[in-house]
Amino acid sequence: MPSLSEETKGRIDHLEPGSVIGIVGGGQLGRMMALSARYHGFRIGVLDPTPDAPAAQVADFQETADYDDLDAIKRLADRSDVLTYEFENVDADALDQVRDRVAIPQGTDLLRVTQDRVHEKTFINRHGIDTAPWKQVDGLEQLDSALKELGMPAVLKTRTGGYDGHGQAVLRTKEDLQALQARMKGRDFPPSVLEGFVDFAFEASILVSGNGKDYVTFPMVRNEHRHNILHMTLAPAQVEPEMADRARDMALTLADGFKLAGTLALELFVMSDGGLVVNELAPRPHNSGHYTIEACSMDQFDAHVRGIAGWPLPNPRLLSPAVMVNVLGQHVAPVRRLLGEHPEWYLHDYGKAEVRTDRKMGHLTVLTDDLEQTAKDLEATGCWSDLG
Incomplete structure (x- = not known):
């Protein structure tokens, strides 16, 4: 799990109005972020694959490219004083490669922790805070073992990706488990976590x-x-x-x-x-x-x-x-x-x-x-x- 030991190096003491904030992601969160930055006197650049993305409509410029396009990220970094991101499915490795060009105050270890449910839950628990009971699951045999410990109902979630219910399977009965096993037959089992239901x-x-x-x-x-x-x-x-x-x-x-x-x-x-x-x-x-x-x-x-x-x-x-x-x-x-x-x-x-x-x-x-x-x-x- 990321150590967070290097993250303070990307901080800045005080960004002056007129500076450029680059936003990785051009959706609604980036749009409202950009509007706020405008009120504070900042200029805005956006990286998003969709032309005229919501955030780009209120920005000074847009790099129209995929989020993991390193050349585009470098161009955004070179035109910005600070980089931020509006969602967590950002390529942390790509951002690390431009940290010598631009400040990234949020850092990338924050991304790595929250992108991976095992890292996230471990981080939370290590700070003395409760989560639902959970087990790391990397195959059907581990799933069987985890279900014996946590019981059903339970929810199986992929370690990475997934939002608004995507990348999840609710297991309430033996039939649900059998259906999942049938779907996974002959396929690679995605690294996952099993969470016990909480009341x-x-x-x-x-x-x-x-x-x-x-x-x-x-x-x-x-x-x-x-x-x-x-x-x-x-x-x-x-x-x-x-x-x-x-x-x-x-x-x-x-x-x-x-x-x-x-x-x-x-x-x-x-x-x-x-x-x-x-x-x-x-x-x-x-x-x-x-x-x-x-x-x-x-x-x-x-x-x-x-x-x-x-x-x-x-x-x-x-x-x-x-x-x-x-x-x-x-x-x-x-x-x-x-x-x-x-x-x-x-x-x-x-x-x-x-x-x-x-x-x-x-x-x-x-x-x-x-x-x-x-x-x-x-x-x-x-x-x-x-x-x-």
Whole structure:
């Protein structure tokens, strides 16, 4: 597992306005990152294979190439003062090859830890923080052994890759296991982890941001997923102060372990017995943090930009409770039809050229004094009726 021993070498003391931030990845997170950087006075470059990608629409220039195209990464590095990334499926080795050309404040060991579920869970556990019970699995024989120890139901996840439920297989019965064994017959078994199911009451998350020395957290929020995609976030989570403090302490512990520069998200399970475990980490701004744009004194993208720029970070304040809901491809038309009837909706369109079912096309946020009622009101519009 990466040692994180060399990571502080890529930090900078204070990036001046007018400097260039290069973003590897041109999706919606890069777009909102770029908009924040603009407000702070920075110039923006983007690397993305899609011409006129969402982030490129608000950037100064785009390198149109694959994320592992070393020549393109070198060109981006040579035109930038700092590199950052908007998602974790970035080629860490390629970034390492340009660290003599440009500062990479987040480092690449953070990527390597969060790209590999074994490294990630080991890192979390070594810092005294609970995860679901898990076992490394590299073949069907190891899977049988792990199932005997963890039992069923359990979920098998590939060590690398996978998002929104991809790269996962839920094993509830012997029939599920037999079906998996039949699918894998004659095929290479991907390096994986087996996770035991946990009895959780609901899913949550918390964001932490840092500049490599000092760290601040955003409120713990409650998340609802539909079909393995985040549907709605309620901020703040309605939990006892003691639980919110525990989540904050966990976030600060991991941030310090990484010597974090930028924003990190902890996806959490709130257990039925009051326990709290970390499910996954995301080494960048997170879907569940989009509410911060309207609802907080500093949003997650401002915190990320300030962190990688080496600027001081004020403690974010929640200015209003809020509900955030994703707008997937099938929701674009109904949301647009109703937009004129809902002045309380803060709609963010990501500028994606192709509308596809289940593709994240935007989100909207509502500031409210009644989270549960606002959530019900949003569902009652019928815009999200396909999700059940």
